[in-house]
Amino acid sequence: MGRQREDPTVGDVLGEILRRTAAEVEDTAAAALADEPDGVHQHRVRVRRLRSVLGGFRQALDTRAAERLRVAYAEWGRELGVVRDIEVRADVAEEMLERAEIDDPAVRRRLVESERDLYPAAHERLVELARSPRSEERARLLREFVDPAVVDDPDQPAADVFAAVLAKQAQRVAKAEARLDGSDDAHHELRKAARRTRYVAEAIADVAPDLFPQEVEAIAEAGDDLHDALGGHRDAMLLAHRVAHEGALAGRAGELSDAYDTIAGLLRDEAEKRLAEVSPALRKLKAAASRLP
Template identity: 65%
Template sequence: MGGAQKDLTITAVLARIVRGAAEQVEATAAAALADEPDGVHQHRVRVRRLRSVLAGFEDDLDARAAQRLRVLFAQWGSELGVVRDIEVRATVAEETLAEAGIDDPAVVRRLVDSERGAYTVAHARLVDLAREPRALERDRELREFVDALVVVEPERKAAPVLSDVLQAQTKRVLKAGRRLDESDEHYHDVRKAARRAKYVAEAVAEAAPGLWTDKVEALAAAGDDLHDALGDHRDGMLLARHARRQGALAARAGERSDAYDTIADLAQSAAEEKLAEVPKALRQLKDAASDLP
């Protein structure tokens, strides 16, 4: 670690982290509301990152104000999630249909076209929500929080604080990992913890370049691998369940239903394969944090 990094205060680092996260939220909002390609996804990622760094550094910030922002942006993130989840369901269904070589118009209508229609409705609602007074208030509170950033013991050296935060996030992931069984709830807990660890590590890497570079990058990469594997598992299982429900409805409507079983089996198999990546990613996360001071 270079001398410049040793002299960094926690205030300097947190100012970069919080301001950067807030600016990214603001910068991606327009594309999301205009429904530009990948716009909703990218804005949702930035909202999640903001909430993650506010949570990860909550003990070092104005805890009450940080918690309020987390709640406000959790509500907005949930609305973004509704839209994004529909988009993902349609995409995963389309890809699985192609993999299976199924082009039956009735199946496409039930699994893909209906989702595209639902996406249009959900996105229009998102635009309406963004115009409401509470949205303007949320954005105003974020700007005020950044401009008047309050840091606990502001002259502390950054390195020990950052090390403690990274270690805490790693422990949170590993604790969730020890509870893993086959329940959706516990998979979700690991995925959330891994996402926060990833975003906190990425924020540290950007705000304090050169500070334990390899270890911090490894933490971020392991968190990303965990989050992606469990996210893909979730998406596959949701498609499998949806396909089976639609197959039952198709049968009742007098349509052929065998294709839905094929799709469900493919989606579930792909989802289960993703779980094989989880133990390795957990080990990599633990190893990356082990040498932090």
């Protein structure tokens, strides 16, 4: 007789989470390497989700093997980030130019076109790295980790383990919040904690939707809100620094630089706006975590 649907085990659920997460990484790789629209972004998201799942469920897995895989995909994620960040910087700069109603070819060249000029070479390097022995080894490690679904004590009730996992992720977010000191680095650490919490909750909801669904959904939504707000804050602040730098270079080259001050101001305003979204999301996450069994 099969196990009752309402009483899944860790082995049942976590094994399926790992298989689905790994499949998403593999399934999105081709589009990223072919440079299809949004391909790099979607593959990077799946790589981050994999790393979050491995980190969030670490205590229920072969810890050493999980960490080895996380490190391997952290390296690949950084390479994807180089390419994706070029896209983001160019897109955000273009949006700011439109918002400020600035139609200056010199400004556009410095802030938008210069970034897009970097993209082909960066993507070509990504493709070369994907063909390397290191990439083949990374894929092999993932297959060997997922195929047997190495879960410690697989017969434990999934509800007990996953409630503890979610509570731990919420605590990780709370600790990152307590370390906030106004710096970009501290906000980035909070964002990473929120991202892992979100992806862990989404993975549980996807595979085991009957496990405390209201709490899991609220935690996933709050984690998404935090991740989005802090990501928007980080993108705006990084670009504001770059705009100020390019403005200084433009001034030295004898170009008009007022537009750069305008854009940097808009970016700082956007960063503050996104930061204001953080506290409500934190309250939502804490409230949902407090209702976990």
